[in-house]
Amino acid sequence: MCGIVGYVGPNDTVDVLLNGLRRLEYRGYDSAGIAVIDASGEVSVRKRAGKLARLEELLEASPVSATGTGIGHTRWATHGGPTDENAHPHLGDGGKLALIHNGIVENFVELRGELEADGITLISDTDTEVVAALVGREVARQGDLETAFRAVVARLRGTFTLLAMHRDEPGKVVSARHHSPLVVGLGEGENFLGSDVAAFVSSTRRAVAVDEDNIAIITPDEVRITDFAGNPVEFTEYEVEWDATASEKGGWSSFMAKEINDQPEAVDNTLRGRITGDHVEIPELTELGDDLLRDIERVVIIACGTASYAGQIAAYAIEQWARIPAEVQLSHEFRYRDPVLTERTLVISVSQSGETMDTLMAVKYASEHGARTVSVCNTQSATIPRESDAVVYTHAGPEVAVASTKAFVAQITALYLVGLHLGHVRGTLSAEASAQAVRQFEALPAKVREAVETHEQIEQLAHWMADTRSVLFLGRHVGYPVALEGALKLKEIAYIHAEGFAAGELKHGPIALIDHGQPVFVLVPSPRTAPIMHSKVVSNIQEIRARGARVIAIVEKGDTAVLPFADDVIRLPLADVFFEPILQVIPLQWFALELSTAKGLDVDQPRNLAKSVTVE
Numbered sequence: 212m213c214g215i216v217g218y219v220g221p222n223d224t225v226d227v228l229l230n231g232l233r234r235l236e237y238r239g240y241d242s243a244g245i246a247v248i249d250a251s252g253e254v255s256v257r258k259r260a261g262k263l264a265r266l267e268e269l270l271e272a273s274p275v276s277a278t279g280t281g282i283g284h285t286r287w288a289t290h291g292g293p294t295d296e297n298a299h300p301h302l303g304d305g306g307k308l309a310l311i312h313n314g315i316v317e318n319f320v321e322l323r324g325e326l327e328a329d330g331i332t333l334i335s336d337t338d339t340e341v342v343a344a345l346v347g348r349e350v351a352r353q354g355d356l357e358t359a360f361r362a363v364v365a366r367l368r369g370t371f372t373l374l375a376m377h378r379d380e381p382g383k384v385v386s387a388r389h390h391s392p393l394v395v396g397l398g399e400g401e402n403f404l405g406s407d408v409a410a411f412v413s414s415t416r417r418a419v420a421v422d423e424d425n426i427a428i429i430t431p432d433e434v435r436i437t438d439f440a441g442n443p444v445e446f447t448e449y450e451v452e453w454d455a456t457a458s459e460k461g462g463w464s465s466f467m468a469k470e471i472n473d474q475p476e477a478v479d480n481t482l483r484g485r486i487t488g489d490h491v492e493i494p495e496l497t498e499l500g501d502d503l504l505r506d507i508e509r510v511v512i513i514a515c516g517t518a519s520y521a522g523q524i525a526a527y528a529i530e531q532w533a534r535i536p537a538e539v540q541l542s543h544e545f546r547y548r549d550p551v552l553t554e555r556t557l558v559i560s561v562s563q564s565g566e567t568m569d570t571l572m573a574v575k576y577a578s579e580h581g582a583r584t585v586s587v588c589n590t591q592s593a594t595i596p597r598e599s600d601a602v603v604y605t606h607a608g609p610e611v612a613v614a615s616t617k618a619f620v621a622q623i624t625a626l627y628l629v630g631l632h633l634g635h636v637r638g639t640l641s642a643e644a645s646a647q648a649v650r651q652f653e654a655l656p657a658k659v660r661e662a663v664e665t666h667e668q669i670e671q672l673a674h675w676m677a678d679t680r681s682v683l684f685l686g687r688h689v690g691y692p693v694a695l696e697g698a699l700k701l702k703e704i705a706y707i708h709a710e711g712f713a714a715g716e717l718k719h720g721p722i723a724l725i726d727h728g729q730p731v732f733v734l735v736p737s738p739r740t741a742p743i744m745h746s747k748v749v750s751n752i753q754e755i756r757a758r759g760a761r762v763i764a765i766v767e768k769g770d771t772a773v774l775p776f777a778d779d780v781i782r783l784p785l786a787d788v789f790f791e792p793i794l795q796v797i798p799l800q801w802f803a804l805e806l807s808t809a810k811g812l813d814v815d816q817p818r819n820l821a822k823s824v825t826v827e
C-alpha cells in the first residue's frame with residue numbers, strides 16, 4: 212500500500228526522499244511524487260503515475276533544488292485511477308501547502324461538497340486533495356499549520372496517515388495517524404517520518420512509533436507528539452533491530468530469491484532464547500502468567516493469506532501439544548460471524564507486517580469482547596502487537612518481496628513454540644514429546660538449508676513447464692495448508708490459475724479437473740512418522756495418475772513408494788510430520804519464483820498487490 216516519507220534537515224532533500232521512497236517500493240504502488248520547499252521558498256511538486264523511475268526521469272528533466280523540508284509518497288490507488296493528477300502530494304492554500312496521505316477518508320464526498328460550495332475547485336478524483344484543500348483553507352483562516360491541521364484531522368472519518376508542510380513554515384512537517392502506521396526517525400540535526408522504518412533506516416535506527424490518534428511534529432532539532440486535541444504525549448524511542456543492508460537485495464536477482472535463501476537464519480533467529488533444556492519457554496508468554504494460560508479453553512488464530520496458512524498448520528500442532536481446541540479464521544470474516552469469545556479464549560493474530568487492517572480490526576474486536584490476545588508478528592512496534600496483550604516476534608528480518616516466504620516459515624516456527632509453551636505450562640505435553648520437538652527444532656535450520664538447495668531441480672522443472680496454464684496442489688493434514696500456500700504463491704507472482712486441495716477431498720469434486728498432462732504437486736507425508744496418511748496419499752497419486760495427471764511428488768528422502776507413479780520427485784530431509792511443512796513449502800516457493808521469472812514478470816512487485824494491506 213502507499214508509502215510515506217517526510218524529512219527536515221540539512222541533507223539533499225530530494226535525495227533523502229527518493230532514497231526513502233525506493234526503500235518503500237516493496238509496499239506496492241502505482242504512482243509516486245515528492246514536494247519540497249525549493250530555493251525560492253515556494254512549494255515545488257514533482258509527481259508521476261507509474262514506477263519511481265518515471266518520477267526520477269521527471270526530476271532529471273525538471274530538477275528542483277530543495278532547502279531541507281520535504282515529503283514523498285508512493286500511491287496505491289483507491290479513489291481515482293493511477294494518473295499524474297491523482298498522484299500525491301496534493302496542494303492547498305493556493306499551492307502554499309502540500310499534503311500526502313495513506314488510507315481512505317470515508318466522509319470525503321461530504322467534505323468535497325463543502326469545499327465546492329465554498330468556491331474551491333479540486334482537480335483530482337482523490338479523497339486526499341479534499342484534505343489538502345481543507346487544511347489549506349484552515350491555514351488561511353487560522354494562520355498556522357499545526358492549528359489548522361489539528362482542526363481538520365478531527366473532522367476526518369476513515370483511516371489515515373497524513374503528512375503536511377507549508378511554505379510559510381519551512382523546516383517543519385506535521386503528521387497524524389488514525390488506524391494507519393506512522394513512525395518517526397530520530398537523527399542528529401535532522402528528523403524523519405515514515406509509514407515504516409524502511410523510509411529512514413539508512414540514515415538512523417532510532418525510531419518512535421506514533422500511537423493511535425496522535426500528531427507528530429518534526430523540525431530538525433525537535434520532535435513533539437500530541438493527541439488530536441493538542442495535549443503533549445510522552446513517547447519512548449526504540450532501536451530498529453536490523454540495518455539498511457538487511458532490506459537490500461545484495462547480489463540476488465530478486466528480493467524473493469534472497470528471502471527464500473534467508474530462511475535457515477529466519478528459523479534459527481525465531482528459535483533463539485526460547486528453548487530451555489528440553490522444553491520451550493517463551494518469556495513474552497511467561498509474562499502473561501501461567502494461570503491465565505492454564506485456563507484457556509479455546510484458541511482462535513486470526514490472519515489473512517499466507518499468514519492464515521501458517522495458522523492452519525499450527526492449529527493441528529497446538530491442539531495436539533496443548534490439548535486445546537484450536538481453529539483458524541480469516542481476519543476479515545471473524546467479526547462478522549459474531550464469534551463466541553470469553554476471557555478463556557486465546558486469540559492469536561499472525562501478521563508479518565503487523566499492520567494488516569483486517570487483522571488489526573479483528574484483534575480490537577477480540578479484545579473488546581473479552582478475549583486474551585497474543586500477536587505473532589515480524590515487525591517491531593507495529594500496530595497489531597501494540598494492540599495485543601502479548602507479542603511473540605518472529606525474527607525473520609525485513610521481508611521486502613510481496614510474496615511472503617521467510618515470514619511464513621518463521622510464523623510456523625513461532626506458533627509451534629507457542630503450542631509447546633502452552634503444552635508445557637498446562638502439563639499436556641510429555642517430557643519425551645517435548646524433548647523430541649526440541650530435537651526437531653535444533654536440526655531444523657540445517658534441513659531448511661538443504662530444502663533451499665532444491666532450487667536447481669525446480670528451476671529445470673519450471674523451465675519445462677513455462678507454458679503451464681493451471682497447476683494443482685494436494686496435501687493432507689498439515690500438508691493441506693502447504694498446498695494452499697503453494698497455489699497462492701503461483702497465483703500472486705506468476706498469475707497462473709492454481710488451486711490447493713485436501714487430498715481426501717479429491718473424489719468429492721476436484722478430480723473432475725484432472726485431464727491429460729495436468730500438473731499436480733503432491734505433498735507426501737513421511738512413511739516413517741505418518742504411515743497411514745502416507746499410504747492414503749500414495750493412493751491419491753495413483754488415482755490422479757490413472758486420469759493422466761503429471762505428478763510432481765515432494766517426498767522425504769528414502770521414500771520409494773511413490774516412484775512408480777510420479778513423473779518428478781523432489782526429495783527433502785527427514786523430519787517429524789509437524790516439521791515437514793517448513794521444508795515442503797520451499798520447493799513450491801522456488802517453483803512460483805521460477806515460473807514468474809520465465810514469464811518475464813516482476814517477481815517482487817506483482818500487479819495489483821501490496822505488501823501490507825492497510826485498508827479493509
Ligand code: AGP
Pocket residue numbers: 515516517518561562563564565566567570613614615616703822823824
Ligand atoms: C503472501 O504472499 C501475501 N502477499 C499475503 O497473503 C499476506 O500474507 C497477507 O496479506 C497477510 O499479510 P501480513 O502477514 O502482513 O498480515
